[in-house]
Amino acid sequence: MTKLSVNINKIATLRNARGGNNPNVVKVALDAERFGAQGITVHPRPDERHIRYQDVIDLAKVVTTEFNIEGYPDQRFMDLIRLVRPAQATLVPDPPQAITSSSGWDTIKHQLLLRDIVAELHESGTRVSIFINPESKYFEPAKNTGTDRVELYTEPYATAYPSNKEEAIRPYVEVALLAKELGLGLNAGHDLDLHNLKFLKESIPFLDEVSIGHALICDALYFGLENTIQMYRRQLEV
Ligand SMILES: CC(=O)[C@@H](O)[C@H](O)COP(=O)(O)O
Numbered sequence: 425m426t427k428l429s430v431n432i433n434k435i436a437t438l439r440n441a442r443g444g445n446n447p448n449v450v451k452v453a454l455d456a457e458r459f460g461a462q463g464i465t466v467h468p469r470p471d472e473r474h475i476r477y478q479d480v481i482d483l484a485k486v487v488t489t490e491f492n493i494e495g496y497p498d499q500r501f502m503d504l505i506r507l508v509r510p511a512q513a514t515l516v517p518d519p520p521q522a523i524t525s526s527s528g529w530d531t532i533k534h535q536l537l538l539r540d541i542v543a544e545l546h547e548s549g550t551r552v553s554i555f556i557n558p559e560s561k562y563f564e565p566a567k568n569t570g571t572d573r574v575e576l577y578t579e580p581y582a583t584a585y586p587s588n589k590e591e592a593i594r595p596y597v598e599v600a601l602l603a604k605e606l607g608l609g610l611n612a613g614h615d616l617d618l619h620n621l622k623f624l625k626e627s628i629p630f631l632d633e634v635s636i637g638h639a640l641i642c643d644a645l646y647f648g649l650e651n652t653i654q655m656y657r658r659q660l661e662v
C-alpha cells in the first residue's frame with residue numbers, strides 16, 4: 425500500500441498572510457487525518473515563511489498518523505528532530521533562500537555528511553529519507569549513508585508528464601527498481617497532483633509513501649479538503 429502524507433505547508437502560508445491563527449494548522453492536520461490522510465508532512469524553512477518551528481512542536485503532540493518533517497539538516501533542524509522525534513525526517517538539500525525544493529542530494533559528494541546525519545537521527549529513533557533525483561549514480565551512495573528510504577524528486581516527472589508520460593516515468597521506474605534491489609524504502613514527492621499521481625503509482629506499485637501539498641491544497645479550494653483527500657487516496661488504490 426502506498427501511503428498519502430499530506431503536506432500542510434500552504435495552510436501555514438494562508439495563516440501567516442493575516443498574522444492570526446486562521447486557518448489553524450493543528451486543526452487542519454487533525455481534520456486531514458480524520459479525512460483519510462495517512463501522514464502529515466511539514467517543511468519548516470529557516471525563514472519560517474509558512475510552517476514555523478513552533479508549529480512542528482505543536483503538531484508533534486497531536487498527530488497520530490506518521491509525522492514527516494522535511495528540511496535541510498542544519499543545527500536548528502537537527503535540534504527540532506531530536507526534540508519532537510517524528511516518525512520520519514526527510515533530508516532536503518535546499519539552501520535557505522530557495523523558493524521551493526528544486527533538486528535532490530548529490531549523495532556522492534555529501535555521502536560522509538549524510539552518513540553522520542543519518543546516524544544521529546537514528547539515535548532519536550527517527551526513520552530517515554533522503555530527497556534524491558532519479559539518477560542511478562546517486563542510489564548506491566545513498567544506501568551507503570545508512571538511510572532507510574529515499575524520496576524521488578518528482579518535479580521533472582510532473583513537468584514532462586503532459587507531453588509524454590511514458591518518457592516522463594522511464595527514469596523513475598529505472599531508479600525505483602534499483603532502490604528496491606538495494607533494499608531502500610521508496611517515497612516520492614513534489615508537484616504530484618490529480619493528473620499525474622495514478623500513472624506514477626501504476627508504474628511504481630511498490631511506492632511506500634507519496635507526500636503531496638501544493639496541488640492538493642489548491643484542489644481543496646474547489647473540492648473541499650475531505651473530498652480532495654479522498655480523491656487523492658483513490659488515485660493510489662490501483
Ligand atoms: C521537499 C519538497 O519537495 C516539498 O516537500 C517541499 O516541502 C515544498 O516546499 P514548499 O511548500 O516551501 O514549496
Ligand SMILES: NCC(=O)COP(=O)(O)O
Nearest residue numbers: 431613614615635637638
Ligand atoms: N516531499 C514533497 C512534499 O511534501 C510536497 O510537495 P508539493 O506537493 O507541495 O510539491
